[in-house]
Amino acid sequence: MKKRIKIQGFLIFLSVMAVVFFYKQILQEGQSSLSNLIFSGIGLLLVISGYFLRIIARGHKADENPDGKTLVTTGVYKLMRNPMYFGTLLIGLGVILFLFKWWIAVIFLVVYLSIYIPEITKEEAKLKNLFGEAFKNYCKHTPKFFPSLSVLFKRGGNRIFSVKPKWLKKEFSSLAWILAFLIIAKIIFNSILV
Numbered sequence: 001m002k003k004r005i006k007i008q009g010f011l012i013f014l015s016v017m018a019v020v021f022f023y024k025q026i027l028q029e030g031q032s033s034l035s036n037l038i039f040s041g042i043g044l045l046l047v048i049s050g051y052f053l054r055i056i057a058r059g060h061k062a063d064e065n066p067d068g069k070t071l072v073t074t075g076v077y078k079l080m081r082n083p084m085y086f087g088t089l090l091i092g093l094g095v096i097l098f099l100f101k102w103w104i105a106v107i108f109l110v111v112y113l114s115i116y117i118p119e120i121t122k123e124e125a126k127l128k129n130l131f132g133e134a135f136k137n138y139c140k141h142t143p144k145f146f147p148s149l150s151v152l153f154k155r156g157g158n159r160i161f162s163v164k165p166k167w168l169k170k171e172f173s174s175l176a177w178i179l180a181f182l183i184i185a186k187i188i189f190n191s192i193l194v
Contacts, residue, residue, distance in 0.1 A: 039097045040186070046094030047182065051175045052163075054087035059167030071131045073138050076160050079147040081124070081138070085116055086145060091178070098182050099189060120144065 053076065060075035076083045089112060096105045124144070127135045142148065152160065 039102060043094040043096070043098030044179075044182070046090045046097065047178060048094075048175070050087040050090030050092075050094060051171065051178070052087075052161075053090065054084050055167050055171045055175075056161055056163055057083035057087065058171070059164055063164075071127070071134055071138065073142070075162070078142065078151050078160055080143050080145060082120055082145055083147075085120060086147065089116075095178075095182065099185055 056076050060077065061072050064070060064072045064074060080086055092108055092112060093105055096108050124135075124139075131138075
């Protein structure tokens, strides 16, 4: 098993234990306040956006690179070099803003970046070895992690987010499960905190 997966599993376990033992300190205090409603709405939008980004990135990469030997620089990969990791970040932040107090997002960011920056660095070193000058040129024009908004506003920017039905079909069930989980968890947490 990958070291990263073991670390993530351990961190999820610690997070669940923190919720069990410190729920009053870290969970949102019900839906009564306007700020909680706003954070919950932003959280849902981030979760859906993150899944959408991951679906597009994974599907586009699979279509453009079926053999794993092609450098993908089109589609959402024009915006950033690591759209799936960025999508994961959006999902994580969305879950936190939906269920927890806002300051938990700071802790999440520190943990997330400490795990994924080394992972991205390692993966990009492999890509540099595999694709050489082509990858170096790609890096010059495409940000590593945060999207290039200027690319969105250039002509043809709308094709970056094109989606094929087969991509959605593959990933829709996991999105539905996470949304169902969030809503059920929110209902349970709200009943506990009342």
